Amino acid sequence: MTSRLIRVLTFSVLGILTATAAEASCGAASCNLLNDRFALGTWDHAGWSVDLRLESVVQDQLRQGTKNISADELPEDEEAVERHTRNLNLVTTLDYAMSPQWSFALRLPLVHRDHAHDLIDEDTGELGPHERWRYSRVGDVQALARWQAPVDPNSDVVWALTGGLKLPTGSRAVANGDGSVAERSLQPGTGTTDLILGASMRMVLGLSDALNLQATATQALGESDGYKPGHRLDISAGWAHAMSPGWSLLLQANWSQRGRDSGAEAEPELSGGRSLSLSPGVSVAAGHDDVVYALLQLPVYQQVNGIQLVPRHSLAFGWTHSF
Secondary structure, eight states: OOHHHHHHHHHHHHTTOOOOBOOOTTOOOOBOOOOHHHHTOOOSSOEEEEEEEEEEEEEEEEEEETEEOOGGGSOTTOOEEEEEEEEEEEEEEEEEESSSSEEEEEEEEEEEEEEEEEEEOTTTOOEEEEEEEEEEEEOOOEEEEEEEOOOOTTOSEEEEEEEEEEOSOSOSOOBOTTSOBOOGGGSSOOSSOEEEEEEEEEEEETTTEEEEEEEEEEEESSOBTTBBOOOEEEEEEEEEEESSSSEEEEEEEEEEEEOOOBSTTOOGGGOOEEEEEEEEEEEEEOSSSEEEEEEEEEEEEEEEEEEEEEEEEEEEEEEEEEO
C-alpha cells in the first residue's frame, strides 16, 4: 500500500464530515457539511465531482439555557409548547476543480420539514389548538469557491481558503393547511444573501492518519422583509484513520456558535446559542472514484438563548463520485 493511496482514501471523506447543527426557537435545523474536493482535499488533477448527502436532524428536546426541561416547566407567559421539528434534508453539491489550486461548487438543499406545536390559551393557561407544518421545498443555494495553497512536497501540511454566498432561493412564505404562515426561522429560506468565509488546514500523520482544522463564518449582508438571521461561526477539528485501503474511521469535534436573529419578524430572545458535538463516522471506498460515508453527531454541550428545541443526535449518510 503506497503512502499516496492511503492519503487519498483518508482525505476523501475527512473534509466531507464536518457537521454542525443550527438551532432556532422551533428547531429548524440542517447539517452544514463541506465536501473534501470543495473544501479541504488535495487534488493533482482537474475535474468534476458530485456529493449526495441525506441528513436527519430531529429536534424534540426543550432546552432552556444549558438545561433540558419538560413542557410542564415552561414559564406561565409562554405562548406555545413546541413539540418537535423533524428535518430530513437531501443536499446535492456539484464541484468543478479547474486546477489543483482552484475549485468552484454549487450546493442545493432539498428540505423536508415537519414541525408541530400546541398553542396555550392566554386566559386559562390550558393547551389550545394543535398546529402543524409539513412541507418539502428547495432551500437556499450556496455558490462557493476554494483556493488551496500550492503543495510543498517536503511538507505534510496543506491549507486552503474558501469563500462564497448563500443565495435567497428558498421560500419564506410556507403555510399549513389552515393558511397559517410558518415563522421565519422555520421557512426553507431566510430571504437574505449571506457571505461565507472559511479557512482550513490539514496535516498528515504517518501513512494512515490525518488531522484537520477548519473554521467557517457566515454573515447575512442585510435584512429581508423584517428578518435577518444571526451570524454563525463553525470550528471543527477532525481525525481520520485508514484501517485498510477500503475503509476509514473518523472522529470530529464540532463547535457551532450562532448569534440572535434580528428584525420585526424575528424572535431574538428565542434564537442563537452555542453547541459542541462529537461526531464519529466511517467511510468506505466503493471503487476508484466513489466513497460512501456515515456520521453520527452527538451533542456534549448545548446552550441556547431562551427556550428552544434541540436535537439529541443527528445522522448523515452520503455518497461522493469523482468524474
